[in-house]
Amino acid sequence: MQHVNTPEPHFSPAGLAQSSGDQSGQHPLPEMLQDGEYLQQIHASTELSPFASLPSSPEPPSALISSPPPVVPQSGIYLPGALALAAPTPAPQATAPSIALPPNTGPHRYLRPHHERPPDNVLWPMNIEISMIEICTFCPDWLLNPEVIARAIRNGWNREAIAKAQLYATDELTHDNWLRQNGRIQKQISFGGKLFDNVSIASINDGGRRFDSEYFRNRHGQQLDLTANGWRLKDTYQNARVSTESIGHMPLSALYNRVVNWPSGEDRMLMTQCLEFARNNQQLNLDTSHWDWIIQSQNFAAPAAARTGVNRDDEALRRLHENVDDPGPRR
Numbered sequence: 001m002q003h004v005n006t007p008e009p010h011f012s013p014a015g016l017a018q019s020s021g022d023q024s025g026q027h028p029l030p031e032m033l034q035d036g037e038y039l040q041q042i043h044a045s046t047e048l049s050p051f052a053s054l055p056s057s058p059e060p061p062s063a064l065i066s067s068p069p070p071v072v073p074q075s076g077i078y079l080p081g082a083l084a085l086a087a088p089t090p091a092p093q094a095t096a097p098s099i100a101l102p103p104n105t106g107p108h109r110y111l112r113p114h115h116e117r118p119p120d121n122v123l124w125p126m127n128i129e130i131s132m133i134e135i136c137t138f139c140p141d142w143l144l145n146p147e148v149i150a151r152a153i154r155n156g157w158n159r160e161a162i163a164k165a166q167l168y169a170t171d172e173l174t175h176d177n178w179l180r181q182n183g184r185i186q187k188q189i190s191f192g193g194k195l196f197d198n199v200s201i202a203s204i205n206d207g208g209r210r211f212d213s214e215y216f217r218n219r220h221g222q223q224l225d226l227t228a229n230g231w232r233l234k235d236t237y238q239n240a241r242v243s244t245e246s247i248g249h250m251p252l253s254a255l256y257n258r259v260v261n262w263p264s265g266e267d268r269m270l271m272t273q274c275l276e277f278a279r280n281n282q283q284l285n286l287d288t289s290h291w292d293w294i295i296q297s298q299n300f301a302a303p304a305a306a307r308t309g310v311n312r313d314d315e316a317l318r319r320l321h322e323n324v325d326d327p328g329p330r331r
Helices: 031-035 037-042 132-138 140-144 146-154 159-169 175-196 201-205 213-220 270-280 288-298 312-323
Strands: 009-011 017-019
Touching: 132 140, 132 146, 132 159, 132 270, 132 312, 140 146, 140 175, 146 175, 146 213, 159 175, 159 312, 175 213, 270 288
Parallel strands: none
Antiparallel strands: 009 017
């Protein structure tokens, strides 16, 4: 990605980005991102305001909300101007029984969507398990990051399954779309898998050795950690380049606005529940800085696994094959 010289935003403790004036030059990725501490800092816990519990069935947007989300600390987040949008418009003052967010609750700048879907560097929730169906449904570009595609490979997900889950989510699962998506995902598997194995960028760009998914799976074994705590952006592997990529925020509506078929049953994990809540309470203008607040304030819990000792990704793959047919060729 070509670097764009822009004023580097600085974030106050209240989470509001403020420009420091005319500055230029390249901004290296924070070192803390390398070992996960950077993400932990972004997800630093905050004291939560009281929040009225909603009934088990989602209420309409007019449901009573007794307290808005708190300001989430964002110290250290770098949102390059090339990826940033203008400051979001504060929610209008709402009449009872709903309530609007206070000014400056959300991040000052949002990441720009890629091809109408969230980019690979949108902030993921931490310290919770994220189902593979949720990844394919809401943030398919997360699979551009090596840890995520490596998890899919290690847990038995091939390009056909990933493509089917992604296209089924947006109700675009046709034979032609499936074939095209298979080709894209195969490139993601090969590129991400090689980065995960520390193959040099030069070797990857020159073609290098052929990527063998079965060998990769046998070498690394199953991925048991289904949280995002160890995820890294793909650009953190490209040490020879100065990256402009960084973790950033988006409105939660950008994650679900194209989704037709939502995860259900055991695939309806905490991330899905958060997005359902955001969809049913749109007056709050929730974004990815509010993952923890939604989960804690609503006491959400992931569904219990039907079978103990079985990897959830294995079960999700089985359900996908049972419930979603492969698309046949057009006649």
